[in-house]
Amino acid sequence: MKVLVSGGAGYIGSHTVVRLVEAGHDVVIVDNFSNAVPAVLGRLEALTGTAIPCHAFDLTDHDKTAHLFAAEAFEAVIHFAGYKAVGESVAKPLDYYENNLGSTFSLLRAMQRHDVTKLVFSSSATVYGTDQAGATEDRRTFATNPYGWTKVMQEQIMRDVAVASPEMRFALLRYFNPVGAHPSGTIGEDPSDVPNNLMPYIAQVAVGRREKLQVFGDDYDTPDGTGVRDYIHVADLAAGHVAALEALDRTQDAVNVWNLGSGRGTSVLELLHAFEKAVGRDLPYEIVGRRPGDVASSYADPAKANAELHWRTEKSVEDMCADTWRWQSQNPQGYAG
The missing domain is CATH 3.40.50.720 (NAD(P)-binding Rossmann-like Domain)
Incomplete structure (x- = not known):
C-alpha cells in the first residue's frame, strides 16, 4: 500500500x-x-x-x-x-x-x-x-x-x-x-527537553547528561513499592x-x-537494574515523593491482538535496555551528535 x-x-x-x-x-x-x-x-x-x-x-x-x-x-x-x-x-x-x-x-x-x-x-x-x-x-x-x-x-x-x-x-x-531503539543504534528516542519518560531519563543519566534518576515514590502496592508499567x-x-x-x-x-503490550509489568527499580546490567555499572538514583496522577500499575492484556493480528511481543526487557544503551552511547546528544 x-x-x-x-x-x-x-x-x-x-x-x-x-x-x-x-x-x-x-x-x-x-x-x-x-x-x-x-x-x-x-x-x-x-x-x-x-x-x-x-x-x-x-x-x-x-x-x-x-x-x-x-x-x-x-x-x-x-x-x-x-x-x-x-x-x-x-x-x-x-x-x-x-x-x-x-x-x-x-x-x-x-x-x-x-x-x-x-x-x-x-x-x-x-x-x-x-x-x-x-x-x-x-x-x-x-x-x-x-x-x-x-x-x-x-x-x-x-x-x-x-x-x-x-x-x-x-x-x-x-x-x-x-x-528501546533500532538494533543498529541509528535511530532512537531523542526527547527535545527533559525526558518525561523513565527509559530515556535513565539513558541520559548513564551517558552523563543527567546527574541522577529520581524515582517518584516507593510506597505503591507493588512488589518493590515502585510503579509498575508494561514496557x-x-x-x-x-x-x-x-x-x-x-x-x-x-x-x-x-x-x-x-x-x-507485553501483558507483563516491570517496576521502576527493575528497569533501572536491567539497564545497569546493559551499561555494566551502577547508576545514581534517589527516591522522592509520588508524582501527582501516577497509578501504581499499568499493563495490557494483549490477548485480542495476539489472536486477531497474529502478533505478540518478541523483545525482552534486556533487549530494550541493550538497544537503548547502544543508541544513547553512540548518540550521546541524540541526533545532535
Missing part, C-alpha cells in the same frame, strides 16, 4: 516507517518537526535503502493537507502526529485540544474527500484512566488529563465517522510504554502497526481496537 505516516520522523513513527518499508509498503512522511529533527530522514533512508519523501508542514493546516492528498494516491494513513506530554497538557490544555483534535479533523476530511478508507491511529493506555491494570479493550474509557482526553475524543470521533461512512476502517491501537520494545510496537494496517484489509468491522 501507499501509506502516509503522520509524525513519521518521530520516535515511534520513524521505527514504523522502517518496518513498513521492510514489509514492502510505499511510505510518505508528513511531520512539522515540533518533536522531531530532520536529521532522522537521512538515517531512515540509509537503514531502508529507499528514498522516503517527507512533507514538512502542520496537519492542522487544512489547505496543505488537502493539497497533499490531491497530489498523492494514498491508500492508508498511520496517524502518530500529536502533542504527547501529560504534564504539559495540564499546563496548556487549549494547545493540546486544538492541535491533537485539529490535526485529526484535517486528516479525516482529506481522507473522505479522496476516498482513503484505512486509518491506523496511535492511541494510548491513558484512555483507561486510573484503571490500567490488566486492561482489556472493552474496559470503559476515560481520562485524568487533557492529553488523555484528546485520545478518548479522537477515538470517539473515529467511531462517529465510521457510522456516517461505513466504508471506513479504523484501527485504534492502545499502547503502554514504548522503549514494549519500539520494534515490536512498529510491527504491531504494520499488522494492524494489513488486518484492515481483512476485517468486516469498521472500528477495531487492539492493545499492544
Whole structure:
C-alpha cells in the first residue's frame, strides 16, 4: 500500500516507517518537526535503502493537507502526529485540544474527500484512566488529563465517522510504554527537553547528561513499592502497526481496537537494574515523593491482538535496555551528535 505516516520522523513513527518499508509498503512522511529533527530522514533512508519523501508542514493546516492528498494516491494513513506530554497538557490544555483534535479533523476530511478508507491511529493506555491494570479493550474509557482526553475524543470521533461512512476502517491501537531503539543504534528516542519518560531519563543519566534518576515514590502496592508499567520494545510496537494496517484489509468491522503490550509489568527499580546490567555499572538514583496522577500499575492484556493480528511481543526487557544503551552511547546528544 501507499501509506502516509503522520509524525513519521518521530520516535515511534520513524521505527514504523522502517518496518513498513521492510514489509514492502510505499511510505510518505508528513511531520512539522515540533518533536522531531530532520536529521532522522537521512538515517531512515540509509537503514531502508529507499528514498522516503517527507512533507514538512502542520496537519492542522487544512489547505496543505488537502493539497497533499490531491497530489498523492494514498491508500492508508498511520496517524502518530500529536502533542504527547501529560504534564504539559495540564499546563496548556487549549494547545493540546486544538492541535491533537485539529490535526485529526484535517486528516479525516482529506481522507473522505479522496476516498482513503484505512486509518491506523496511535492511541494510548491513558484512555483507561486510573484503571490500567490488566486492561482489556472493552474496559470503559476515560481520562485524568487533557492529553488523555484528546485520545478518548479522537477515538470517539473515529467511531462517529465510521457510522456516517461505513466504508471506513479504523484501527485504534492502545499502547503502554514504548522503549528501546533500532538494533543498529541509528535511530532512537531523542526527547527535545527533559525526558518525561523513565527509559530515556535513565539513558541520559548513564551517558552523563543527567546527574541522577529520581524515582517518584516507593510506597505503591507493588512488589518493590515502585510503579509498575508494561514496557514494549519500539520494534515490536512498529510491527504491531504494520499488522494492524494489513488486518484492515481483512476485517468486516469498521472500528477495531487492539492493545499492544507485553501483558507483563516491570517496576521502576527493575528497569533501572536491567539497564545497569546493559551499561555494566551502577547508576545514581534517589527516591522522592509520588508524582501527582501516577497509578501504581499499568499493563495490557494483549490477548485480542495476539489472536486477531497474529502478533505478540518478541523483545525482552534486556533487549530494550541493550538497544537503548547502544543508541544513547553512540548518540550521546541524540541526533545532535
